[in-house]
Amino acid sequence: MKLTILGCYSATPRKLNNPTAQVLEIKNHLFLVDCGEGTQVQLRKSKVKFSRIKHIFISHLHGDHFFGLPGLISTFRLLGREADLHIYGPKGIKEAITLLLKLGDSWTNYKLFFHELISKESELIYEDDNVTVHTIPLNHRVYTNGFLFREKPSPRTLNIEAVAKYKIDKSQFNNIKSGKDVIVDDRLTVANSKLTFDPPKTKSYAFCSDTAYKEDIIPQIKNVDLLYHEATFLETEQHLCAKTKHTTAKQAATIAKKASVGQLVLGHYSTRYKSLDSFKEEAQQVFENVLLADDGECFEIW
Template structure:
């Protein structure tokens, strides 16, 4: 089952050098999510063949324009395409007012319902959960209220070892195996051990998204041991003072967080428009955390189970 993160936008405040504002298209098993929705996101969705109508949950980290100014355009396009299914939007206080105001003054009545879920940037919250996945928010240290998001698969079931299964097992006995039990005879004696007929569950995967934040180790408990970490790296290390002033991070700082969190893989993005070539970002980050990649628009990062 898929667990992938497609980068739609990788730049910070200003689109430049073919790089766009922040947005990510997430596919986890049967779900499709959108993380942030900067200007031009719907064009990027179309360019990279991402089906916007499959998106039922949109997560907005904060109200700086490069993270949400594409949202209204996407909302209206979904309406024009006759969407009927509810759209869940998770974001900070004020985002609901922004949406309502634009609908009001454009005299628009959508074909579908928007269900707004206000996030709290001061604490961690469980935002969504079903039988396969849970999504929570956690505080980031930015100039305005900002949240990160953590996507975690729930523990997966035991797998049957089909090559070892006796042909005459009943459905009840198979169900027992899936629950971790042994197969017993009428006298309560074990005739088949569970460990002999099953395989361990597949790995439960995880992804943490840290959009805009200065270096802050208080996020470590939320992202510890995550398989994939996206952490902004707006500046090269030479601009560390500027990163501190603007509540952003450098390559070294993003890599240091990944190392201390014991992340499996680090993806860095949110590049400042002052840089045309982002190759030095990778070179600097890998000096501190070798398993680092660049967030490149159009590319998907797959997490294997």
């Protein structure tokens, strides 16, 4: 898993501050998460191949998470895209995009599938051979979801030497990789653990933005390898969180600690702050392993 931050600032796009958008790469598959204005330019700067994006997840319909989507859909058309595009987002997203395409008489020549979300409970919204994506219901001024990406376990790895030692036929390999024991010479049961190694550890990533402090999400994101959590404010501006339904750096770190995540990446900073160092310092008072997102930055998820 590799996470590329295309934009991680809140509110208005500026010369050097892009609104929320990020690309998650899982086994050569690219998922776009949120799409603020300017995302397509950020994709170009990050040298992401547009055609590899087949699934887009939109957390909520505030402009700084969404207003780059109509343009990206149009650009896909102009680039001659043929592959299907799936868009997951709050109810209303289909009406909005469809209206904009209609007004411009600019229908796509590829298929556009909308998966509109309305549930207030977490749900599985995407699954393939390698990954599942669940919503993480958040608490913001409008209906908002985070997204939890979880790799599926790979098959167990064959222990070639052991398999040779027991003279096991190739026809059994798939059974062994799926965890089954094997009966040799019609009598000896060889435990799977003798024939295989553990598969690589599965990785997980949770995207949580925008939201007020919400402990309800902790069970769901327990032990994820990487948590991106919004930190719009510092504790000095904590009084703004209730009205705007945002989180402070300290609150984000508290969530990370209680969920025992591997690493916490902060983002969605208010542009009122000149330096981001205070975000890290404030969060590290609660949780040690804190990173600061920045536009264009990549994080490998181990």
